[in-house]
Amino acid sequence: MERNLMKGNEALAEAAIRAGCKCFFGYPITPQTEISAYMAKRMPKVGGVFLQAESEIAAINMVYGCASSGIRCMTSSSSPGISLKSEGVSYIAGSDLPCVIINVMRGGPGLGGIQPSQSDYWQATRALGHGDFQVLVYAPSSVQEMADYVTKAFDMADKFRMPALILADGLLGQMMEPVTFADGEIKMSDASGKPWATCGHGNKRPHNIINSLYLQAEELEQHNIERFKRYELVKAECPEAESYLTDDADIVVAAYGSTARLARSAVDTARSRGIKAGLVRPITLWPFPDKQIKAACANAKRVLVTEMSMGQMVDDIKLAIECRLPVSFFGRTGGVIPKPSEILAQIVTLDEELKGE
Numbered sequence: 001m002e003r004n005l006m007k008g009n010e011a012l013a014e015a016a017i018r019a020g021c022k023c024f025f026g027y028p029i030t031p032q033t034e035i036s037a038y039m040a041k042r043m044p045k046v047g048g049v050f051l052q053a054e055s056e057i058a059a060i061n062m063v064y065g066c067a068s069s070g071i072r073c074m075t076s077s078s079s080p081g082i083s084l085k086s087e088g089v090s091y092i093a094g095s096d097l098p099c100v101i102i103n104v105m106r107g108g109p110g111l112g113g114i115q116p117s118q119s120d121y122w123q124a125t126r127a128l129g130h131g132d133f134q135v136l137v138y139a140p141s142s143v144q145e146m147a148d149y150v151t152k153a154f155d156m157a158d159k160f161r162m163p164a165l166i167l168a169d170g171l172l173g174q175m176m177e178p179v180t181f182a183d184g185e186i187k188m189s190d191a192s193g194k195p196w197a198t199c200g201h202g203n204k205r206p207h208n209i210i211n212s213l214y215l216q217a218e219e220l221e222q223h224n225i226e227r228f229k230r231y232e233l234v235k236a237e238c239p240e241a242e243s244y245l246t247d248d249a250d251i252v253v254a255a256y257g258s259t260a261r262l263a264r265s266a267v268d269t270a271r272s273r274g275i276k277a278g279l280v281r282p283i284t285l286w287p288f289p290d291k292q293i294k295a296a297c298a299n300a301k302r303v304l305v306t307e308m309s310m311g312q313m314v315d316d317i318k319l320a321i322e323c324r325l326p327v328s329f330f331g332r333t334g335g336v337i338p339k340p341s342e343i344l345a346q347i348v349t350l351d352e353e354l355k356g357e
Helices: 010-016 033-046 056-068 081-092 121-126 142-162 169-173 217-237 258-271 288-297 314-320 340-357
Strands: 002-007 023-026 049-052 073-077 099-106 111-116 136-138 161-169 176-181 241-244 253-254 277-282 284-286 302-307 327-331
Touching: 002 010, 010 033, 010 142, 010 161, 010 169, 010 176, 023 033, 023 056, 033 049, 033 169, 033 302, 056 073, 056 099, 073 081, 081 099, 081 121, 081 161, 081 302, 099 136, 099 142, 099 169, 111 169, 121 161, 121 284, 136 142, 142 161, 142 169, 142 176, 161 169, 161 258, 169 258, 176 340, 241 258, 241 288, 253 258, 258 277, 258 302, 258 340, 277 288, 288 314, 302 314, 302 340, 314 327, 327 340
Parallel strands: 023 049, 023 073, 073 099, 099 161, 136 161, 253 277, 253 302, 302 327
Antiparallel strands: 002 176, 099 111, 136 284, 241 277
């Protein structure tokens, strides 16, 4: 095993290479530029391809073409750059192609600011492009998970022939932590086991055509129905969540990504003061881990959702627990990072309300 001290962005890039990513197409934007910089330096040394496109729109369409060939490819950006990529993501999803997309979130809307944020949750889980489609969404909370989940994203994208998104933020992208990589030779991906790929047929099979345009409504409807049947398999296999001290918790805090780290610290302090608090952390944001969330809140009396946004995950939490419990929200936005003490204050307030009932 190989252990290094790395930035989150760099660990993610190295893990992508080790997962067989052969082509990277990107465009610089803070706070994810280290991904492009690392790929530019590393990819040529291992037989891969790095290309800085002329725009975010060009980069995602290069991914579209590359994914058609069956090799593993990736792009990365930050919030406004992901918005520019949305049309291309829809084409990729409509063509049933696997790829990995990285969003290291910054404050918004608009150009906003370069500080960390989680305000792209709705975009990632509801509207990453037009039409009837979804993408797999993973939300790591450490540098190690930045590395681990990019590998899983490639694997699941290939398995289900759909885009996968890593939804991180500027805090995770810029922080440095130890990260472990398994030893082994780096092998770039090819079209092996992908009979749909446009990689040359040698007159041994029919032509493969990659397309998202269907002029007959019934034909498009059938493709959408078949795609959503595949999504049901994704929902059955892929949901992930982590529970912490929830078995006897009166108050369960729900948080994802870097905010979950801050919430965990607040939960530990609450426990030291005799408050029965716990934490549930969704790891997949789509498919949302409804069953795991419901189980974590089974014995709770209150739920507190905390995010670096104005409250975008709140409705998903309410749906997961079937609106059985009161759900409160605390968040900071615009690039402001919530303090553990602020989250703790919300827990204390809920505990006092419970004692007063």
